[in-house]
Amino acid sequence: MRETKTAPAERAGRWRSGGRVRVTIERLVFQGDGLSRLPDGRVIFVPMTAPGDEVEVRVKEDRRDFVRGTAVRTLAPSPIRTEPRCGYFGICGGCQWQHVAYPAQLDWKRRILEELLARVGKLGGVPVATPIAPLTPWEYRARAQLTVIGGARPCVGFHRRETNRVVDIDRCPLLDPCLNTLLRAMRYVKHPSFFSLFPGVREAWVALGTGTGELLLSLFGRVQDRGALRLLFHTLRSAAPGLQGVASLEGGLRRSPRVVDWYGARALHEQIGDARFRVGATSFFQVSGLAAAGLTSLVLEGAALTGTERVLELYSGVGTFSVPLAKRARELVGIEANTGAAADADENLRQNGCAGARIVQAQVEQGLPGAAAEGTWDAVILDPPRQGCSRAVLDLLASMRAARLVYVSCDPSTLARDLAALVGAGYRCTSLQPIDLFPQTFHLECVAVLTR
Numbered sequence: 001m002r003e004t005k006t007a008p009a010e011r012a013g014r015w016r017s018g019g020r021v022r023v024t025i026e027r028l029v030f031q032g033d034g035l036s037r038l039p040d041g042r043v044i045f046v047p048m049t050a051p052g053d054e055v056e057v058r059v060k061e062d063r064r065d066f067v068r069g070t071a072v073r074t075l076a077p078s079p080i081r082t083e084p085r086c087g088y089f090g091i092c093g094g095c096q097w098q099h100v101a102y103p104a105q106l107d108w109k110r111r112i113l114e115e116l117l118a119r120v121g122k123l124g125g126v127p128v129a130t131p132i133a134p135l136t137p138w139e140y141r142a143r144a145q146l147t148v149i150g151g152a153r154p155c156v157g158f159h160r161r162e163t164n165r166v167v168d169i170d171r172c173p174l175l176d177p178c179l180n181t182l183l184r185a186m187r188y189v190k191h192p193s194f195f196s197l198f199p200g201v202r203e204a205w206v207a208l209g210t211g212t213g214e215l216l217l218s219l220f221g222r223v224q225d226r227g228a229l230r231l232l233f234h235t236l237r238s239a240a241p242g243l244q245g246v247a248s249l250e251g252g253l254r255r256s257p258r259v260v261d262w263y264g265a266r267a268l269h270e271q272i273g274d275a276r277f278r279v280g281a282t283s284f285f286q287v288s289g290l291a292a293a294g295l296t297s298l299v300l301e302g303a304a305l306t307g308t309e310r311v312l313e314l315y316s317g318v319g320t321f322s323v324p325l326a327k328r329a330r331e332l333v334g335i336e337a338n339t340g341a342a343a344d345a346d347e348n349l350r351q352n353g354c355a356g357a358r359i360v361q362a363q364v365e366q367g368l369p370g371a372a373a374e375g376t377w378d379a380v381i382l383d384p385p386r387q388g389c390s391r392a393v394l395d396l397l398a399s400m401r402a403a404r405l406v407y408v409s410c411d412p413s414t415l416a417r418d419l420a421a422l423v424g425a426g427y428r429c430t431s432l433q434p435i436d437l438f439p440q441t442f443h444l445e446c447v448a449v450l451t452r
Contacts, residue, residue, distance in 0.1 A: 016059065016062075017059055017060065017061070017062065018058060018059065019058070019059050020056055020057065020058050020059070020072070021038065021044075021056075021057050021059065021069070022054065022055070022056050022057070022075065023036035023037075023038070023044060023046070023054075023055060023057055024036060024052070024053070024054045024055075025046065025049045025050060025051050025052065025053040025054075025055065025078070026051060027051050027108070027111070028050070028051060028097075028100075028108045028111075028112065028442075029045070029112065029115075030112050030115075030116060030412065030413060030442060031096075031442055032047065032096030032097060032441070032442035033045040033046060033047050033049070033096075034046045034047070034048075034049030034050060034051065034053065038067060042065060042066055042067055043066050043067070044057065044066065044067040044068070044069050045066065045067070045068050045069070046068075046069050046070070046071050047070070047071070047096070047161070048071055048090055048096075048099060049071050049078075050077075050078040050080050050081050050099060050100050050104075051078055051080065051104075051108070052077075052078030052079060052080065053071075053074060053076070053077060053078045053081070054074070054075040054076035055071045055072075055073065055074050055075060056071070056072050056073040056075060057069035057070065057071055057072065058070045058072050080100055080101045080104040081099055081100070081101070082098075082099060082100065082101045083099075084098035084099050085098060085138065085173050086098060086172070086173050088167055088169060088172075090161070091160055091161065091167055092157070092158050092159075092160065092161070092167045092169070093158060093159050093160055093161040093162065093163075093167075094158045094172070094174070094441070095174070095440040095441055096440075096441055096442050097440055097441060097442065098440045102133075102137045102439060105137075105436075105439065105440070106130075106131045106133055106436060109131055109434060109436060109442075109444045110128060110130065110131055110434060112412065112442075112444075113128055113412045113432075113434055113444060113446065114128055116412045116413050116415075116416040117412075117416045117419070117432075119416075120413055120416040120417055120420070121416035121417060121419050121420035121423075122420060123416065123419060123420055123423060123429070126419070126429045126432055127429075127430070127431055127432060128432050128434065129431065129432065129433045129434065130434075131434040131435065131436050131444070132294065132433065132434070132435040132436065133436055133439075134290070134291075134294075134436060134437065134439060135290065137439035137440065138173050138174065138439070138440075139173065139174065139175065139176055139177060140174060140176070140287065140288055140290070140291070140437075140439065141172075141174045141175050141176060141179070141287055141288065142176050142179070142207065142208040142209070142210045142287060142288035142289065143205070143206070143207045143208070143285065143287060143288070144172070144175060144179060144205070144206050145203060145204075145205050146158065146169075146183070146203065146204045146205070146206065147159060147166045147202070147203055148195075148198075148201045148202060148203060148204050149166055150195045150198075150199045150200070150201065154195040155167075155168035156168065156169065156183065156186060156187055156204065157169035158172075169183070170183075170184070170187070171183070171184070174439075174440060176208055176210065176288070178208050178213070178215060178240065178242060179206050179208055179215075181239065181240050182206055182215055182217065182236065182239075182240045182243065183206065184239070185235075185236050185239035185240050186204065186217075186236065189232075189235050189236065189239075192231075194232065197225065197228040197231065197232055198219060198221050198222075198225045198228060198232070199222075199225070200221045200222035200224075200225060201219050201220065201221035201222075201225070202220045202221065203219070203220040204217065204218070204219055204220075205217070205218040205219075205249075205281070207268060207279070207281075207285070208242070208268075208288075209268045209269050209270040209271070209279070209289060210270070210288050210289035210290055211270050211271030211272060211289045212268070212269050212270060212271050213242045214242055214244045214265075214268040214269055214270075215240055215242040215243045215244060215268065216243075216244055216245055216246075216247065216265065216266075216267065216268040216281060217236070217243065217245075217246045217247070218246075218247040218248075218249050218259075218281040218282075219246065219247070219248055219249065220249050220250070220251075220257070221248065223248075223250075223260065225248070226248045226260070226261040229246050229247075229248060229261060229262065229263040230263045232246055232263075233245065233246045233263045233264050243264070244264055244265040244267075244268055245262055245263060245264030245265035245266055245267075245268075246262065246263050246264060247259050247261070247262040247266050247281040248260050248261040248262065249281060249282065256338075256339075257282045258282060258339075258340070259280070259281050259282060259340070262281070266280060266281055267279055267280040267281065267283075267344070270285065270289045270292070271289065272289055272292055272293045272296065272320070273293065273296075273324075275323045275324060275348075275352050276348075276351065276352065277318055277319065277320065277323070277344070277348050278318070278344050278347050278348055278351070279318050279344060280318075280340045280341070280343070280344050281340075282338065282340040282341075283317065283318045283338065283340050283341040283344050284317050284318070284338065284341060285317070285318060285320070286320065286437070287437050287438065288437075291437045291445075292320050294435055294437075295320075295321075295408060295435065295437075295445065295447065296320060296321060296324055298433055298435065298447040299321050299324075299325070299381060299406055299408065299447060300324055300325070300328065302404075302406040302431070302447055302449040303325060303328075303379050303381060303404065303406050304404070305325070305328040305329050305379070307328060307329065307330065308330050308378075309329045309330055309331075309378035309379055310329070310330060310331045310332075310375070310376070310377050310378050310379075311325050311326075311329040311331065311332045311333075311377065311378065311379045311380075311381065312332075312333055312334075312335075312371055312377040312379070312380045312381070312402070313325065313332060313333070313334040313335070313380075313381045313382070313383075314334075314335050314364050314368065314380065314381070314382040314383070314384070314393070315335070315336065315337075315364060315382060315383045315384050315385070316334030316335060316336045316341075316342075316345055316359060316383075317336060317338075317341050317345065317383065318341050318344040318345050318348060319334065319344065319345035319348040319349055319359070321381055321383065321408075322334045322345055322348070322349060322354070322357060322359070323348055323349060323352045323354055325381065326349060326354035326356060326357035327352075327353075327354060329356075329379075330356065331356050331357070332354070332356065332357040332358075333357070333358055333359075333360060333371060333374075334357070334358070334359045334360065335359075335360045335362060335364050335367040335368065335371065336359060336360075336361060336362075337361070337362065337363045337364065339361060342359050342360075342361035343361075345359045346358075346359050364384075364389075364393055365390060365392055365393060368393060368396050368397075369396065372396060372399070372400050376400075376401075376402075377400060377402045378402065378403055378404065379402060379403065379404040379405070379406065380397060380400070380402045380404075380405050380406070381405075381406045381408070382397075382405070382406070382407055382408065383408035383409075384409070384414075384418075385410075386410055386411045386414065387411075387414060388409070388411065388414030388415065388417060388418045389418050391421070394418060394421045394422060394425075395421075395425075397422070398421075398422060398425030398426070398427075401426075401452060402452075403451065403452055404449070404450070404451050404452075405422065405427065405448075405449070405450040405451075406447065406448070406449055406450075407419070407422075407447070407448040407449075407450065408445070408446075408447050409445065409446045409447075409448065410443065410444075410445050412444055412446060415446055415448065419448060419450075422450055423450075426452060427450040427451065427452055428450065428451055428452070429448055429449070429450050430449050430450065430451050431448070431449045432446060432447075432448045432449075433446065433447045433448075434446045435447065
């Protein structure tokens with residue numbers, strides 16, 4: 001038998017693309033890759049690996065400070081490895097850690113958060129709590145954005161890893177069963193098919209109110225296809241009885257999407273505790289009602305309201321936090337940029353009897369100076385998008401000197417950066433609670449409490 005030799009990766013101090021090297025994975029890093037070290041001292045990042053894996057790696061990219069590679073063979077598996085539940089794992093870009101046992105995922109998310117606080121924020125001594133785990137690490141997503149491709153070989157799914165190509169998904173194990181039912185109904189509806197009714201559709205957003213069972217489908221497509229909304233609604237509703245409406249949208253996720261037509265309802269409702277929320281087709285909401293309830297509990301605990309406080313909420317969305325905060329404060333003002341979300345928040349405050357609260361529809365950078373001029377705020381709640389707060393917002397927040405800040409973050413790296421700015425301005429981070437809203441992925445939500 002002839003032995004197959006591995007092509008050497010190292011060549012004159014460089015690691016040749018396509019060459020192979022054997023490494024043992026030391027740890028997981030932010031964005032999900034495994035990390036090891038090469039003989040020349042540089043690190044190598046290898047997706048789909050776990051700490052303790054001994055793997056043969058093909059070099060993809062050689063940079064001055066690091067190398068990227070792809071695992072081609074597992075020589076000795078890590079004890080924390082487990083069998084992925086999804087047949088698309090490794091191809092679809094939606095998950096990074098299905099191969100890692102769930103208790104180990106939680107442990108590594110805490111470690112990565114602590115490492116980012118130290119490396120990005122230069123923060124030591126921040127008390128990081130044990131991450132809160134969800135009721136189940138599967139079937140937890142109540143919202144998803146699917147890419148659609150028509151033509152001779154139509155497909156509906158998620159982007160492939162590191163590409164703009166689409167993986168045709170029949171079922172996703174992270175989606176709530178109601179969303180998988182709606183996805184199958186879209187895929188297999190016949191005479192006429194979904195793809196013939198909407199040949200120009202580019203994206204399909206599916207959303208579920210986990211507390212109400214209401215479903216909403218939103219489509220980005222051609223204006224001339226709007227006439228088919230009624231037929232599609234009635235066809236899909238026979239398979240997914242919770243469907244409340246089908247909306248046609250223009251724009252995109254990063255281009256201020258707006259509703260141009262709809263059949264049935266253009267919003268769904270969510271129930272969280274004793275509060276009911278309207279959530280429009282273009283409004284942001286947490287990954288599920290259960291996730292929103294968990295975050296709300298942490299926000300209320302962090303705010304520690306007694307009923308006498310003036311509360312300012314930045315990036316207030318549809319009012320998920322605004323309603324319970326307003327019921328516990330003397331006054332609440334929210335600032336929200338998205339027109340649809342601000343309108344939903346106004347309605348949600350009114351419907352839930354929050355007379356002492358109002359929403360300002362504006363970018364936070366434009367609305368915050370006016371709020372600062374209104375006097376002293378006892379507490380500021382902020383839930384910025386993934387990119388965190390701009391420096392202008394952080395500087396103005398620091399100058400307002402609110403006694404308490406509650407910062408809700410969906411990105412540990414920008415959280416570390418922003419906490420460093422606020423701590424440098426005189427705040428102290430008294431608690432930092434991670435909550436895992438996205439099992440099987442590297443994403444992590446956190447609630448930080450800062451006091452002066």
